[in-house]
């Protein structure tokens with residue numbers, strides 16, 4: 001049984017959410033979390049979570065997640081995870097980036 005990397009996520013809960021959406025769509029998915037350092041030493045935001053699916057499910061899985069992302073994009077109150085301009089971690093509830101002062 002082989003697996004292909006579908007997507008990497010900066011946050012573990014995002015990867016698990018994607019995995020649940022895929023499984024709800026009938027696509028077997030695996031979520032793995034890698035850490036750039038020793039577990040418990042690095043901040044959680046430095047962990048990288050990856051979602052894996054079977055190679056034959058890649059296209060379907062991308063469509064499922066893309067549709068979900070489009071649905072989420074219609075919510076104007078949705079805060080980005082990181083600033084799209086400078087990649088600083090986004091502070092929820094703010095209209096502009098704390099780092100570069102630009103809006104997403």
Ligand SMILES: [Zn+2]
Nearest residue numbers: 083086097100
């Ligand atoms: Zn910024």
